[in-house]
Amino acid sequence: xxxxxxxxxxxxxxxxxxxxxxxxxxxxxxxxxxxxxxxxxxxxxxxxxxxxxxxxxxxxxxxxxxxxxxxxxxxxxxxxxxxxxxxxxxxxxxxxxxxxxxxxxxxxxxxxxxxxxxxxxxxxxxxxxxxxxxxxxxxxxxxxxxxxxxxxxxxxxxxxxxxxxxxxxxxxxxxxxxxxxxxxxxxxxxxxxxxxxxxxxxxxxxxxxxxxxxxxxxxxxxxxxxxxxxxxxxxxxx
Amino acid sequence: xxxxxxxxxxxxxxxxxxxxxxxxxxxxxxxxxxxxxxxxxxxxxxxxxxxxxxxxxxxxxxxxxxxxxxxxxxxxxxxxxxxxxxxxxxxxxxxxxxxxxxxxxxxxxxxxxxxxxxxxxxxxxxxxxxxxxxxxxxxxxxxxxxxxxxxxxxxxxxxxxxxxxxxxxxxxxxxxxxxxxxxxxxxxxxxxxxxxxxxxxxxxxxxxxxxxxxxxxxxxxxxxxxxxxxxxxxxxxx
DNA sequence: TCGTGATAATCGTCATACAATCAGCCTGTT
DNA sequence: AACAGGCTGATTGTATGACGATTATCACGA
Numbered sequence: 001x002x003x004x005x006x007x008x009x010x011x012x013x014x015x016x017x018x019x020x021x022x023x024x025x026x027x028x029x030x031x032x033x034x035x036x037x038x039x040x041x042x043x044x045x046x047x048x049x050x051x052x053x054x055x056x057x058x059x060x061x062x063x064x065x066x067x068x069x070x071x072x073x074x075x076x077x078x079x080x081x082x083x084x085x086x087x088x089x090x091x092x093x094x095x096x097x098x099x100x101x102x103x104x105x106x107x108x109x110x111x112x113x114x115x116x117x118x119x120x121x122x123x124x125x126x127x128x129x130x131x132x133x134x135x136x137x138x139x140x141x142x143x144x145x146x147x148x149x150x151x152x153x154x155x156x157x158x159x160x161x162x163x164x165x166x167x168x169x170x171x172x173x174x175x176x177x178x179x180x181x182x183x184x185x186x187x188x189x190x191x192x193x194x195x196x197x198x199x200x201x202x203x204x205x206x207x208x209x210x211x212x213x214x215x216x217x218x219x220x221x222x223x224x225x226x227x228x229x230x231x232x233x234x235x236x237x238x
Numbered sequence: 239x240x241x242x243x244x245x246x247x248x249x250x251x252x253x254x255x256x257x258x259x260x261x262x263x264x265x266x267x268x269x270x271x272x273x274x275x276x277x278x279x280x281x282x283x284x285x286x287x288x289x290x291x292x293x294x295x296x297x298x299x300x301x302x303x304x305x306x307x308x309x310x311x312x313x314x315x316x317x318x319x320x321x322x323x324x325x326x327x328x329x330x331x332x333x334x335x336x337x338x339x340x341x342x343x344x345x346x347x348x349x350x351x352x353x354x355x356x357x358x359x360x361x362x363x364x365x366x367x368x369x370x371x372x373x374x375x376x377x378x379x380x381x382x383x384x385x386x387x388x389x390x391x392x393x394x395x396x397x398x399x400x401x402x403x404x405x406x407x408x409x410x411x412x413x414x415x416x417x418x419x420x421x422x423x424x425x426x427x428x429x430x431x432x433x434x435x436x437x438x439x440x441x442x443x444x445x446x447x448x449x450x451x452x453x454x455x456x457x458x459x460x461x462x463x464x465x466x467x468x469x470x471x472x473x474x475x476x
Numbered sequence: 477t478c479g480t481g482a483t484a485a486t487c488g489t490c491a492t493a494c495a496a497t498c499a500g501c502c503t504g505t506t
Numbered sequence: 507a508a509c510a511g512g513c514t515g516a517t518t519g520t521a522t523g524a525c526g527a528t529t530a531t532c533a534c535g536a
Contacts, residue, residue, distance in 0.1 A: 050288055054291060070486080071486080072487060082389065149326055151320065151327045275516090286489060309497090
């Protein structure tokens with residue numbers, strides 16, 4: 001059954017714009033707090049303001065930018081406490097995913113997960129940063145697929161977006177890599193044993209470790225920021 | 239400290255449009271599957287298509303409408319299995335909220351919750367449907383406030399939106415009311431005892447009961463719907 | 477130094493336009 | 507009668523340009 005379909009992937013320009021902006025932000029080409037002036041971005045992407053604004057609306061709904069009335073969109077800035085909240089929720093959701101996977105995944109899905117993990121283990125030995133993100137993301141995709149809960153997957157997508165932004169700095173933490181692989185291995189093994197509680201616990205542990213690293217980094221940076229005389233920010237009326 | 243602020247409730251027209259549409263859908267003025275033709279809605283709300291489309295984008299992100307390429311937006315239709323997924327996630331989130339409330343709520347927040355529950359108990363004795371929704375929503379608001387996790391609250395908002403749509407039919411289920419109050423009472427009491435596990439369990443139980451009712455109703459309706467041949471809508475202009 | 481007003485930059489919203497696509501109808505052919 | 511194909515109208519996707527409203531900037535005078 002070869003795929004005869006015509007390209008037809010006219011993915012509606014708008015989606016292209018959304019993805020392009022999201023990618024740009026995740027890659028750090030726009031940093032938290034940066035203003036995204038509409039006309040500039042229009043020229044950059046070569047689309048109309050109408051369309052761009054629709055895309056920005058969507059990104060705001062995803063929580064990766066904030067649109068301040070009459071000032072325009074800025075890349076979202078998370079406070080330490082929001083970061084904690086994000087990881088806390090992520091822990092709950094991934095715990096749930098791990099448990100559901102054990103309860104519901106088909107044999108094929110279990111196989112897929114193991115394959116994804118094998119690839120991940122391999123990629124983490126190498127040195128390419130790029131590859132790692134892709135591989136990790138496909139590991140998560142496999143985990144999500146086995147949970148058989150589309151709404152959970154949707155929420156995890158949102159949360160992972162926010163985590164990606166937080167991780168902008170956390171990345172490339174020395175020693176964290178091998179630890180991370182070990183944690184994921186725990187998950188995979190618990191799943192293999194069909195031990196739902198252990199899988200859930202392993203998922204939660206993995207997130208909480210990541211959270212600990214991230215939040216220690218963030219608080220460093222925060223204190224350093226508050227020590228630096230920062231340009232005064234306009235009061236946001238309450 | 240009187241409030242001198244000028245009205246300034248220029249809540250950005252766009253937000254008004256979003257809220258107006260959301261309310262209309264929740265009230266059942268548009269039903270799942272209905273097409274939302276852009277120009278008609280424009281006239282209805284007396285706003286430009288530009289603005290309307292931004293609002294629709296946002297509603298799509300919230301998951302209460304779906305935009306089908308080149309066919310336009312329709313009110314979201316959930317399958318039985320999506321409904322199950324929604325309640326499943328809601329259970330997990332509210333369980334989390336209940337637990338966090340016990341762990342973190344201030345005395346004032348605990349008091350607020352009890353007040354909200356008292357009002358709810360009262361309102362459920364009365365006969366006004368309207369009031370009940372408002373009161374229940376403020377009960378949840380109190381619960382969320384004490385959890386001290388803004389991201390959780392955000393996700394719960396999304397989920398509750400979907401539940402509201404599912405509940406369009408589930409509502410006014412006889413006997414469910416007093417049961418529901420009893421379940422909420424369990425939550426409040428567990429919280430009063432500062433028993434996090436019990437509070438979490440009570441929250442989960444409450445959602446799972448609601449889920450059971452909803453899904454039995456839905457499956458009834460589903461079988462009936464598949465038996466009835468759907469009618470096509472006729473064009474009115476002649 | 478501090479207000480204060482003028483000025484520029486940017487956003488919020490609108491009206492309009494047009495190509496691309498979809499849905500239903502018509503028609504001609506078999 | 508059935509059906510392929512084409513025509514037409516409705517609707518969406520995207521672009522353009524405009525204009526008032528609001529915020530930010532900055533120079534200027536008390």
